[in-house]
Amino acid sequence: MCGIAGILYKQAGTHEIGKTLIEMLDGCQHRGPDSTGFALYGEDKDQLQLRFIVPTEENARNKATDNIASLLARHNATIESEQSVGCSYQIAVNFDGDLLAFTKDIEEHAKLVSVGHTLDIIKDDGTAHELDSTYHVGEITGTHGIGHVRLATESAVRPEAAHPFWATGFEDIAIVHNGQITNYWKMRRRLERRGFTFHTDNDSELVAVYLADKLKQGETLDHVLETAIADLDGTFSFLVSTPNEIGYAKDNLAAKPMVLFETDDMIAIASEEVSLNRLFPGQSINSTEPAPGTFQTWARSI
Amino acid sequence: MGTIDLSQTDITSANAMIRDFGHDGQDVEIINPDARHNIGVGLVDPITVKVRGSAGYFCGGLSHGARYEIEHNAGWAVGDNIYSGSVVVGGNAGAIAGVAIRGAEIVVRGNMGSRAGQVMKAGTLCCGGNAAFMAGYMMYGGRIIILGDGAAKVGQDMSAGEIFVGGKIESLGNDTMIVDMDAAERDEIMEFLERYKMNYKGDFTKIINAGKKLRYANQEPRARPQPFFVSSNSNNYWNPKVQEDIWIKGEVGRYRIRGYGASKPVPHLNDIAFVKDVASRQYKPEELQDVNLKTTVGGRYGAKPLSLSMPVMIAPMSFGALSRSVKIALARASRLSGISENTGEGGMLDEQREEADQLIFQCLSGRLGWNVKDMQRADAIEIYISQGAKPGLGGQLMAKKVTPELAAIRGIPQGIDLRSPSRHPDVLGADDLVIKVEEFREATMHKVPLGIKMGAGRVNDDIKIAYKDGFDFVELDGLQGSTGAASTEVLENVGIPTLAAVQEAIDGLKEIDAGDDMDLVMMGGIKDGVDVVKMLALGADCTSVGTSAIIAGGCIACMQCHVGTCPVGIATQDKEHEARYDIDLQSQNMHRYFESLRWQIASITKALGYDDVHKVSRDDLVALTPEAADITGLPLLSEHPSLHEPELGLELLDRKAG
Numbered sequence: 026m027c028g029i030a031g032i033l034y035k036q037a038g039t040h041e042i043g044k045t046l047i048e049m050l051d052g053c054q055h056r057g058p059d060s061t062g063f064a065l066y067g068e069d070k071d072q073l074q075l076r077f078i079v080p081t082e083e084n085a086r087n088k089a090t091d092n093i094a095s096l097l098a099r100h101n102a103t104i105e106s107e108q109s110v111g112c113s114y115q116i117a118v119n120f121d122g123d124l125l126a127f128t129k130d131i132e133e134h135a136k137l138v139s140v141g142h143t144l145d146i147i148k149d150d151g152t153a154h155e156l157d158s159t160y161h162v163g164e165i166t167g168t169h170g171i172g173h174v175r176l177a178t179e180s181a182v183r184p185e186a187a188h189p190f191w192a193t194g195f196e197d198i199a200i201v202h203n204g205q206i207t208n209y210w211k212m213r214r215r216l217e218r219r220g221f222t223f224h225t226d227n228d229s230e231l232v233a234v235y236l237a238d239k240l241k242q243g244e245t246l247d248h249v250l251e252t253a254i255a256d257l258d259g260t261f262s263f264l265v266s267t268p269n270e271i272g273y274a275k276d277n278l279a280a281k282p283m284v285l286f287e288t289d290d291m292i293a294i295a296s297e298e299v300s301l302n303r304l305f306p307g308q309s310i311n312s313t314e315p316a317p318g319t320f321q322t323w324a325r326s327i
Numbered sequence: 328m329g330t331i332d333l334s335q336t337d338i339t340s341a342n343a344m345i346r347d348f349g350h351d352g353q354d355v356e357i358i359n360p361d362a363r364h365n366i367g368v369g370l371v372d373p374i375t376v377k378v379r380g381s382a383g384y385f386c387g388g389l390s391h392g393a394r395y396e397i398e399h400n401a402g403w404a405v406g407d408n409i410y411s412g413s414v415v416v417g418g419n420a421g422a423i424a425g426v427a428i429r430g431a432e433i434v435v436r437g438n439m440g441s442r443a444g445q446v447m448k449a450g451t452l453c454c455g456g457n458a459a460f461m462a463g464y465m466m467y468g469g470r471i472i473i474l475g476d477g478a479a480k481v482g483q484d485m486s487a488g489e490i491f492v493g494g495k496i497e498s499l500g501n502d503t504m505i506v507d508m509d510a511a512e513r514d515e516i517m518e519f520l521e522r523y524k525m526n527y528k529g530d531f532t533k534i535i536n537a538g539k540k541l542r543y544a545n546q547e548p549r550a551r552p553q554p555f556f557v558s559s560n561s562n563n564y565w566n567p568k569v570q571e572d573i574w575i576k577g578e579v580g581r582y583r584i585r586g587y588g589a590s591k592p593v594p595h596l597n598d599i600a601f602v603k604d605v606a607s608r609q610y611k612p613e614e615l616q617d618v619n620l621k622t623t624v625g626g627r628y629g630a631k632p633l634s635l636s637m638p639v640m641i642a643p644m645s646f647g648a649l650s651r652s653v654k655i656a657l658a659r660a661s662r663l664s665g666i667s668e669n670t671g672e673g674g675m676l677d678e679q680r681e682e683a684d685q686l687i688f689q690c691l692s693g694r695l696g697w698n699v700k701d702m703q704r705a706d707a708i709e710i711y712i713s714q715g716a717k718p719g720l721g722g723q724l725m726a727k728k729v730t731p732e733l734a735a736i737r738g739i740p741q742g743i744d745l746r747s748p749s750r751h752p753d754v755l756g757a758d759d760l761v762i763k764v765e766e767f768r769e770a771t772m773h774k775v776p777l778g779i780k781m782g783a784g785r786v787n788d789d790i791k792i793a794y795k796d797g798f799d800f801v802e803l804d805g806l807q808g809s810t811g812a813a814s815t816e817v818l819e820n821v822g823i824p825t826l827a828a829v830q831e832a833i834d835g836l837k838e839i840d841a842g843d844d845m846d847l848v849m850m851g852g853i854k855d856g857v858d859v860v861k862m863l864a865l866g867a868d869c870t871s872v873g874t875s876a877i878i879a880g881g882c883i884a885c886m887q888c889h890v891g892t893c894p895v896g897i898a899t900q901d902k903e904h905e906a907r908y909d910i911d912l913q914s915q916n917m918h919r920y921f922e923s924l925r926w927q928i929a930s931i932t933k934a935l936g937y938d939d940v941h942k943v944s945r946d947d948l949v950a951l952t953p954e955a956a957d958i959t960g961l962p963l964l965s966e967h968p969s970l971h972e973p974e975l976g977l978e979l980l981d982r983k984a985g
Contacts (some may be wrong), residue, residue, distance in 0.1 A: 027758055055765075056758040058795070176757050178792055182839070203758070260755065279422065279441040279460065280755045282403060296758075298362035298402055298421075299383050306334065307359045309380045309399035314421055314440050316478070317460055 027176060027188070028056030028296040029201045029283075031264040033169035033271045033323050035290055039067065043157075043165035045304065046172040049293070050153040052300035056203075057174030060187035061156050062148030064199035064266055067167035069143050072105045072117035073124075073196070076139035076146060078184045079114045090114055093135050100127050111159040112149050112184045113138070125194040132193065132224055136185050141197035143268045148173075148187035168325055169271055171264045173201035190230045192237030194221065197268045200236065202229040203296055204261030204281045212257065232257065236265050250274040250320035264294060272322030279317035286312045292323045328377075333366075334359035342368060342769050349374045349393065362402060364762050367395055369699055369770030373412070384421075384753075384762050387414045389699040389770040403440070404753045406433040407766070409450070410698055415523065422459070425452035426752045427694035428469065429738050434523045441478075444471045445752040446693050447488070448738030455525055461500065463490045463534075465693075465748055467739040472516055474527050482534045486541060487740040491516060491531040504537040541743040542726055545579040547889055555884035558590045572815055582816055584723060586648075586888025586898060588716050588809035588851070588874065593824040595807070596858045598955035599948050602967065603935050615929040619939040622869050624667075625707055625776020625799035627844045632776055632799075633685050633707055636665030637925050638863055638940060642850050642873030643689050643709065643780060643802075645671030646696075647724050647733055648811025648888065649877075651678070652908040653897050656880055658682035659910070660917035664925070669709065669871075672722050672747065674736040675701040689780065690767075692721055693747040695737035699770055707800075708767055709778040710754075712789075715808025715851040718782030718822045721747030723812040727891030730900045757792040764797050778802055783828035783851070784821075787835040794841045802871060803828055805851030809874045811898055812889035825851035826865075827958045833866035843868075856927025860935075864943040865959065872924075879920030880913040 030049035034040045046063055054061075079089040086109065093114065097104060102120040109115075120127065124140070131137050139146030147160045153174065157163045173188035192198040206212070206228035213223060213231050221234055232253070239249040246267060253274050260280035264273050273294055275283055285294040286301045295301050298312050315321070329348045331341050341357070342365070348355040349372030356377040357366060364383035367376045373392040380399050387395040388407030397405070400418040407423075409431035416424070416433075422440035425433040430450040438456035442464045449469045454462075457475035463482045476494035483500030491508070499505070508531060520527050558568030568590060575583045624640075626632035633640075641661050646654045648671065658679040661668035667685040670676075674696015675688055688705035690697050702708060713719055724733075724745040734741035754760045767777055776799040781789055783805045793801045805825025810818070823831070829849050836845070849862045850871035859870045878884060881895050888898035896908030932940045935947050949967050950956035956963040 055761050176761070176792070176795055178757055178788055204756070282421065282759075284421070297364075297383060298381055298400060299364065302361040302381060306361055307380070309418070311418070312381075312400060314419065314459070317441060 027203045028053035028174045028300070029171070029203050029262065029264055030173075030293075030295040030300050031169075031171040031201070031266065031271050031273070032293050033291065033325055035292070035323070035325055037326055039166040039168060041163075042066075042167045042170040043162040046170050047153045047157050047163055048303040049295055049300040050172045050174050052303040053295060053297050054152050054174050056296060057176040058152065059177045059182045060148065060150045060175045060184065061153045061173065062146065062175075062187045062189050062201070063156070063162055063170060063172045064139075064144060064146045064189040064191075064201070065162075065165050065167050065170040066143045066197075066266065066268060067145070067165070069268070070117065072142075073102075073120050074139070074141055074145060075116050075118060075137060077114045077116075078112050078136040078138055079109070081112055086114070089135065093131075096131050096134055100130065102127070111156075113147070113160075115145075124196060128194050129222055132222065138185065139191050139199075141191075141268075144191070144197045144199060144266075146189050146191055146199055148189065149184045150182055150187070169266060171199060171201045171266045171271060186225060186227060188229055190227070190233040192233040193224065193230065194234070195237035195241055198233065198237045198240065198265070200229060200233040200263055200265045202232055202261060202263035203283075204263070204276065205259045206231060206257050206261060207259035208257065228259075229263070232261075232263055233265075240267065246270050246272050246322045247320065250322065254318055254320060262296070269327060270322050270324045272320060273315065274320040275315050275317060277318040282314075284312045284314050286310050287323075329353055329355040330358060331355060332358050333361065333363055338363055338365055339769065339773065341366070342370075343772070345370055345376060346372070346772075362400070364402065365766050365769045367393065368766050369703070369772070371699060371703070381418065385766045387412075388766055389702065391699050400437075401435075403759075405435075406431055407753070408694055408697060408699070409433075410700075419456070420454075423752045424454070425450075425471075427697065428452065429698070432519075434525070436525070438475070442752060444469070446748065447471075451519060453519065453523065453525070457494065460497075463488065464500070466490075467693075472519070472531075474525065474529075482536070484540075485536050486743055487536055490534040492534065493527060493529050493531055496532060496534075499534060502537050502540040503534050506533050506535055508533040541740075543579070543581070543744050545581070547584055547725060548575060548578055549887065549890050549892065553886060555587050555590055555886050558886070563591055582814040584725070584812050584814055584889045585818070585886050586809070586811050587818075587884065587886045588807050589819045591819060593806060594826050594952065594954045594958055595824060595852055596826060596861045598826070598952045599861055599950050599959065599961060600964075601861075601931065601935060601947055602949040603947060610933050615926070615933055617938065618929040618932050619941070620925065620928055620932075622941070624846045624848065624869050625778065627776075627799040627846070628773070628797065630774055630776045630799060631706075633667050633687075635667060635685070635869065637928055638859060638867075638869040639664075639921065639924055640667045640687075640802075640848060640869060640871040641669055641876055642808075642871040643669035643671040643687070643711070644873055644877070645673035645722070645811070646676055646679070647671075647673035647728060647737070647900070648722075648898060650893075650896055650899050650905040650908060651676060652905050652910050653877065653880065653913075654679050655682055656908070656910045656914040656917065657876065658686070659914040660876075660880070660921060661685070663914070663918040664921035666921065667706070672696070672711070673733070674698075675705070676736075680704060687778070691747060692749065692751045693737075695739065695747065702767070702770055705771075705775060707776040707778060708771060709780050709802060710751075710760075710763070710767070711780045712751075712754075713782035713784070714780065714810065715782045715804030715806055715822055715825070716810035717813040717817040718784045719749060720813065720817055721749040722810075723747070723889070725812060725889050725891055728900045733900055757796055760792075760796050776800060778848075780804065782808070783823045783825065783831075786823065786828050786831035787838075790832045790835040791839050791841075794836060794839065794845050798845060800846035800848055800868075801832070802848040802850060803832055805829075805849075807852035808850060824958075825849060825853075826955065829862060829865050829867055830959050856924040857931060859924060859928050860931045860940065860943055861948065863940060864945060864947050866945070868941075876917055876920070880917040881908065
């Protein structure tokens with residue numbers, strides 16, 4: 026139960042994506058006051074960027090970061106830089122092994138929420154502006170990003186239950202989702218049989234893994250979204266982001282709202298027009314509402 | 328013309344200003360609207376509101392007589408539920424444009440989103456571009472004109488009305504057919520288009536209901552009365568009720584529909600007891616008058632709360648399921664006893680409004696009889712999500728009860744087997760519900776409490792959503808709640824017992840540190856004042872009685888409510904049967920019954936050692952069965968500390984032990 030937003034600038038170069046997504050999410054914060062999250066894409070870094078959720082209390086936090094350090098050592102990953110902020114612990118590591126096996130092991134022992142060379146996922150309890158004051162999201166520039174506001178319904182209000190979700194085992198892929206996947210367990214068991222592990226009961230995590238799995242098999246984002254609409258039951262509007270693209274898929278019942286606005290320079294997508302209009306105050310925009318059962322993707326020029 | 332700048336004004340202040348302009352008969356323009364929600368909601372004066380830009384959800388919703396001109400786009404549910412007046416959208420409209428309108432003219436010059444005109448009753452919805460899927464979904468009347476193309480399932484489950492499509496039609500909905508249109512109809516459409524300066528010269532395809540699914544093929548037979556109290560009190564699986572079910576299913580060949588609630592044993596309030604030494608506490612009868620029973624419901628956000636003389640309400644029951652006379656009698660009895668009456672699904676009756684001092688107006692998915700004028704004269708508003716008798720399903724009203732009078736108040740065709748939608752058109756999740764709550768607040772100027780009625784399913788989650796979505800009170804209905812008509816499958820088997828529901832609700836609210844500002848009203852099998860006190864001790868703030876109220880008011884509990892020929896004139900719309908109902912007599916009977924509740928509540932409270940019923944607590948209770956202990960977490964009688972510490976002096980237990 027939530028609101029979603031996404032922005033992609035088509036031209037090369039960096040843009041104020043943090044500030045933009047804060048505005049858009051603040052515009053639909055009424056859809057989800059419990060928690061907020063951002064998946065932001067910036068320059069391609071040499072080191073693998075990892076972000077964990079750790080306790081805020083000092084002793085527990087030190088214990089958690091020590092634990093993470095020993096986990097990394099187990100996989101011959103060396104920490105290049107580290108930073109603790111809010112409920113998170115962000116590190117850059119040198120690692121060139123098997124990412125799937127690496128993250129699978131780490132996720133059994135720590136709350137890993139973002140993995141990638143370009144991606145950073147920031148999520149916590151609170152509103153977009155509250156996250157900004159803790160994590161300085163507004164200062165982050167980049168190429169594109171997606172965001173989410175959450176009203177917790179079936180699971181607790183905890184930072185790790187907030188969106189976006191990274192696709193467990195696959196770097197640089199994130200999703201935000203509004204709706205409910207009704208064949209969740211069927212799809213989850215199908216993926217579990219193929220060796221994937223799930224760390225929450227959140228259906229959005231399923232969507233992320235489902236998409237990333239297919240992408241890693243070499244399928245195009247368009248094709249993956251097309252099969253997602255056929256395979257996933259329920260009501261949903263979701264956004265997916267990769268290092269160079271964002272895309273949406275919408276269920277066949279059109280039960281969850283979504284509007285988009287495209288110019289030569291950018292594509293902005295949100296649950297409600299009020300979020301899009303935040304980017305163009307005082308102006309009317311020619312937004313469109315995607316038809317039920319449709320998908321679309323946009324790539325930035327590199 | 329007045330001007331309101333929405334970049335400088337919040338929506339509540341803006342709507343108050345719009346109402347002031349309306350009162351003065353002055354038109355108003357809204358600048359910098361930036362797609363904000365609920366612009367112009369609840370306006371009841373015939374002025375013009377010009378929105379210079381795009382509007383968000385519910386623009387012009389719940390208004391009466393005003394004209395809205397939106398220069399650009401509109402979000403979901405533009406023109407929600409308007410009785411008269413017009414909305415013109417210059418650009419595109421989102422989903423459910425013209426939802427539930429009852430006479431308005433809604434014009435969308437661009438495209439409109441899915442389910443346009445859902446549950447509309449009358450008026451015209453016109454779209455210059457294309458309509459997304461399920462245009463005219465579940466419409467009950469009126470006219471939809473689509474100049475462009477119609478996507479899949481045009482007219483899905485429509486009961487009446489007409490849809491005219493100029494362009495291509497991807498597919499037709501259930502139970503629809505294409506028919507020829509006559510010249511007069513075309514002339515009327517052309518006149519409409521001309522009036523709104525829409526240039527169209529082409530032809531139309533006319534779609535109407537095909538009439539194959541408006542009635543059940545086999546109607547419910549009138550069975551030999553199998554009274555509720557007989558069918559409830561017997562073997563759990565082979566009993567007279569099962570026998571009757573089998574007979575009737577053999578006749579109609581489908582699921583059976585009947586009145587009343589689950590009639591089978593489930594853990595309930597009689598499985599718990601008061602744990603104090605009641606007998607040793609002496610008091611004089613006149614002291615009971617000093618026990619505080621006053622209960623307020625719905626003050627969480629500063630609206631004027633319902634002020635009840637005791638923690639009891641009358642449960643929502645519709646004019647439709649029940650006759651007009653019964654609704655009047657209930658309203659009168661509620662006034663005489665200082666408690667509240669509830670309209671239920673079928674709209675508000677003038678006589679009911681006059682008789683009841685405190686009246687809750689209920690909004691259901693079909694928006695049958697729902698309108699802004701009655702909202703503004705209600706003492707509380709309640710959004711129905713579901714009920715204990717049939718969680719997840721809409722109401723049913725069999726054709727025999729859908730008389731011309733009833734059809735008129737609800738805005739539906741007469742003589743159909745009415746199956747109300749199971750979902751609200753504009754509430755497809757907790758996120759949408761937030762905006763709906765705001766719309767209702769705006770329409771009632773934040774003055775009346777807003778509640779939500781829920782059947783007990785996954786209460787632990789649902790109660791948290793209700794809290795977060797900003798409701799003032801929750802009316803929570805357990806498995807044992809009754810109805811005028813539902814299938815036995817859901818009546819008997821869907822939902823959790825009231826006892827489990829109250830516990831889940833209390834636990835759920837505690838888990839999110841909700842405090843006690845949202846009032847919890849429990850219903851479903853509350854049969855006397857003893858149950859009321861037990862419910863309050865478990866943590867409820869108030870209770871609601873339906874079945875016991877109408878039994879006090881003459882119901883013989885024969886469970887034939889669905890048939891429409893109620894022998895005592897209660898569950899009927901037939902004038903001859905209704906004439907048997909004596910409003911004066913039965914309202915007095917109900918009033919006396921409510922007064923018996925008052926006496927019981929006061930005496931138990933006093934006997935437990937309190938001067939205020941709201942002071943009773945879980946410490947006053949003990950579970951008599953392992954099931955009740957398991958559900959409630961109350962100590963089981965055999966394990967209660969007072970058994971082992973005789974100084975606690977529990978007379979009941981002493982006797983048992985001795």
